[in-house]
Amino acid sequence: MSRQMEKTPAFLTVVLYVLGFSLLMEWIKPLSQLTETGNFNVFIVFIGMAFFLYAVKAPRWIGIILKGVFILFSIHSLYFxxxxxxxxxxxxxxxxVWQNTGLLFSDKLDSLSNEFRSLLFFVLLWLITYLLRYWMLVKRNMLLFFIMTVIYVCILDTFTRYDGSxxxxxxxxxxxxxxxxxxxQKIKEEGPFLSFPAHWVKWLIPFSIFVSAVLVFGYEMPKSKAILPDPGPFINSILASDRLNGPRGLEGLDMGLRENDTRLGGxxxxxxxxxxxAKVDSDQYWKVETxxxxxxxxxxxxxxxxxxxYTTGEMIWKLEEQGKDTSYGGQKSAFLIYQxxxxxxxxxxxxxxISSGLPNNFVLNDQTEKITPYESDTTHPTIVQYGINYVVPExxxxxxxxxxxxGSKNEEDPKYLELPKSLPARVxxxxxxITKGDKNWYDKAVDIESYLQSGQFTYDKKNVAIPGKNQDYVDQFLFITKRGYCDNFxxxxxxxxxxxxxxxxxxxGYAPGNYTNSTSDGTRTYQITNNxxxxxxxxxxxxxxxIPFEPTKGFFGQTIVHENVQGSLAEKEQKPLAPIQPKKPLKPQKDLLDNGSNAKIKAPSQSNMQKISSFVKNHKTSMIISVIFFAIVCLFLFLYRKKWMPFILIWLYRKKSGTETFAxxxxxxxxxLDQYxxxxxxxxxxxxYAVYVDSYFETGTMMMLTKQYEKYLYKGAEDLGDWKEYSELWENLIRKTAG
Known part of the structure; x- marks a missing residue:
């Protein structure tokens, strides 16, 4: 190993390390966008330090000490x-480390602490830098890592929000x-014909032109549209469906709405x-929970x-409990279809x-106001489509x-005024x-809303900080970063x-979404995405x-507040609100329900992607077993390739002919023989080498084949004869490598 590394010129070694560092960065950069990991500069400095120690040929024990001290210092500065x-x-x-090692082997990866995760990431980077050094300076082969890098970037570009173009x-x-x-460099080490600078120049010029041409054409040439549909949403939906039915619910999904909000930021x-x-009369904010x-x-x-x-069709919301002085501007209906x-x-x-057209019941959590389908204490079904009758509060x-x-008594739970004791006093x-001089709650709310909507705060989805161990999420946003998205505001x-x-x-919940089209009766269609x-x-x-407010910059709330009224609301005649009938009966889609009295669910007509999704769900266990079995077979074949590969080669070359085949x-x-x-x-x-091989196998076959190969090298193929004359000798010798 050291002899090959000594052959590499110092300048070329530095170039290789710089290129290896740059290629490794293409693995690191997406993590800052796709994960909640912060302080990436620390890991980048560690990678640079590792390559620097390799470049200056520092003794191994010095490298281990310096890297270990850097890791400990970094973890200390981040968490202690x-x-x-x-x-x-x-x-x-x-x-x-002790506690998390147990969790690691107990398959409780979600419970690992940030300290332990960072330590594992440092160790992983240490191993990767060592492997890159080995591949570049010893094996002289980076093809596998190069292919893995391209595949990695392509997968992230396809299945995540990362733009990998x-x-x-x-x-x-x-x-x-x-x-x-x-x-x-490998050719140079095997022979003297590339040892002179002139030969390097002759190689560098066409190689540089080739690489430049490939990149320019690849970057500038027009791209045709994708022939196949984007598989990202389809695969994400399958994963989401599996996770939604699991014990963790929406936690940790790579999607916009998550259930676990205990750690905001990033x-x-x-x-x-x-x-x-959503098919609705006008755009709406869609509430999910509080x-x-x-x-x-x-x-x-x-x-x-x-x-x-509640059973289907019952009154879900008692409007009189929302507020005595709230009026309602119109009777409306909406129809929602989940993808x-x-x-x-x-x-x-x-x-x-609510009207779903299905024999579902619904459960309303009186604390969070989250509505879910319900069958029993152990069965929590999902829903695809439903209709809603509602009125617009004014x-x-x-x-x-x-x-x-x-002048007002807080009739709500006092927890809505609670704040953590650790909240900084400056908040x-x-x-x-902000509320100085305000005499009522409404003015205070409007002033705080206006303050957050002001120009000193920036709406940003990507460069959003994560609060440190002793840092408050709101304090960080208001006084330090002043940059974030809806959760921050x-x-x-x-x-x-x-x-x-x-x-x-x-x-x-969800913002109104994107308007797509309207029907003749005025109903508008909106598409609501994870964004x-x-x-x-x-x-x-x-x-x-x-009453909802909207402090997020770039968003506009839909709360209707009238400036002037004629007469007070107390003087108006108070009449109970009659049940609202939608403009058109909310009928389920034909392919969801049977017309029979039992209203059994039929399988909807499916697209090809839905059929694939259904097949995957119905055969998930057998597919997992098949994949595991296939992986075991592949591993077995790889480990014992020395046994079967010779027979594959014999089968391939037995059918060939011609003098070139011998070479x-x-x-x-x-x-x-080398692999053997x-x-x-x-x-x-x-x-x-032929003498050594013949002495090992106690034959003279290798020398005979070698003499013929030298004749091919120095005299050409015309004096070599046909391949079939030597194929039997070649087969007998290559069979021995399978022993």
Whole structure:
């Protein structure tokens, strides 16, 4: 190993390390967008340090010490507040390693701590840099890593929100240059004909032109549209469906709306995959659930109020409980169609009743206000389509402004004013400054909303920070980064409202989505994708109930507040709201229901992708077993390739003829002998090697074949004779390598 490395010029070694570092970066860069990992500069510096130590040929023990110290220092600075030279943090780290090692072997990967994850990532990078050094300077072959890099980038570009178009071009450029250098360096080591600079120049010029031409044509040539549909949404939907029915629900999915909001921060994970299609009179905010407890890092909710059960068609929402002084501007209906079955319902404000056309019941969580289909305590079905009857709530500014801390009693749970004890004092001070002079809750809410919508904050989905161990999520956004998306804005408004003494809670669901078309009766169709996953605050007003606000920059709320009214609402005649009938009966699609009295579900007509999805779900176990069996067979064949490969070669070459075949067969024999374990020593001639092989197998066959091969090399193929004259000798010898 060291002899080959010594042959490599110092300048060329540095070039190889730079190219290897650049190729490895194409693996690292997507992680900053697709994961919640932060502080990537630390890992990049570690990779650069590893290659630098290899380049200066530092002793191995020095490299191990420096890398180990760097890893410990990095983990300490990221996760521990004690002094680096104190032993307390080292003891904590050892406890983390011990505990998480047990979790690792217990297949509880989701429970691994960030400290342990970072340690594993450092170790992985250490191993990868060592392998790259070995492939570049010893084996002189980076083809496998190059192919893996291109496949990796292509997979991320296809199945995730990562745009790998530039990364693929970079990988191709770096990989081709790296392969070219290693190939000609290997040739130079095997023979003297590339040892002079002139030969290198003759090679570099056409090689550079070739690489440049490939890249220019690949980058600039027009691309035709994809012939096959994008498989990303299809595969994501299958994974999502499996995960949704599991114990973790939506947690950790690579999609816009997630259930676990305990750790907010980092890039927004979303894509253009359609979640549902809404046929409605006008665009709506689609509510899914609320959460009430802010922890300093994210949101949780206690299910203390229990659940309410409803049958299909029952009144889901009692409008009189939403607020005595709330009026309603019109009776409307909506029809929602999920692209894939979902375990929850998205609904607009002012909902009255639900009609699914199926014999489902529904359960409403009285704490989170999340509506889910229900069959039994152990069965939680999904839903594909349903209709909603609703009215549009309208509020009077005069009535909202009458709510003050002094004149109103908080009829809601006091938890909607709770804040963590660790909340920095400057957040409360900022809330007081924003609402200074405001006499009522409505003005406070409007002022805080306007403050967050101001120009000092930036809406950004990608470059979003994750709060550190001792850092508050809202404090980080308001005073440090001032950059984020809906979760940052909505959470900050709720916290500022509570700090100002106004009850508020956090809501999550979907923004209105993209308008696609309209029908003759005025019904509009909207497509809501994972990118439309959204969150916003609700403020409690004793006379009107929970009212939504919109602090996220670039978004506009749909709450209707009338400036002036003639006469007070108290003077208006209060009549109970009659059940609303939709403009047209909400009928299920024909392929979902039978016309019989039992209303049994029929299988819908399916597209090819749906048929594939259904097949995968129905045969998932057998497919997993087949894949495992296939993997075992492939592994077995790979491990025992020395046994069966000779017979494949014999079968292939038995059918061939011609003088050129002999040369190819002889080279394959050399390779097979090498894999068998009979290595050809450096500077050993072919005849010396033939003597060694014949003495090993106690034959004279190798010398006979070698003499004929030398005749081919020096005299040409015309004096060699036909391949069939030597095929039997070649077969007898190559059979021995299978022993």
């Amino acid at each position: 507040g004690e002094s680096f030279f104190q032993l307390t943090w080292v003891i904590k780290l050892c406890e983390h 530039k990364a693929i071009v970079h990988s191709m450029a770096i990989g081709l240059i790296l392969l070219g250098i290693l190939f000609f 890039p927004f994970i979303g894509d253009n995959q359609v979640v549902f299609e 959460k009430d407890t802010y922890t300093g890092k994210g949101w949780t909710s206690e299910d203390s109020k229990g659940n309410s059960f 894939h079955p979902m375990p929850y319902l998205a609904y607009p404000y002012g909902i009255q009743s 509020y009077q500014k005069k009535e909202l402004e009458s709510t003050t801390a002094e 409360k001070k900022l809330a007081a400054q 909505s959470t900050s408004m709720v916290v500022l409202l509570r700090a100002a003494g106004v009850p508020a809670r956090w809501v999550k 439309d996953a959204h969150s916003w605050p609700e403020v409690w007003f004793p006379k009107d109930g929970w 190819k067969a002889y080279l394959l024999l050399l390779k097979q 374990g009979i290595k050809r020593k450096e500077n050993q001639t072919l005849r010396e």
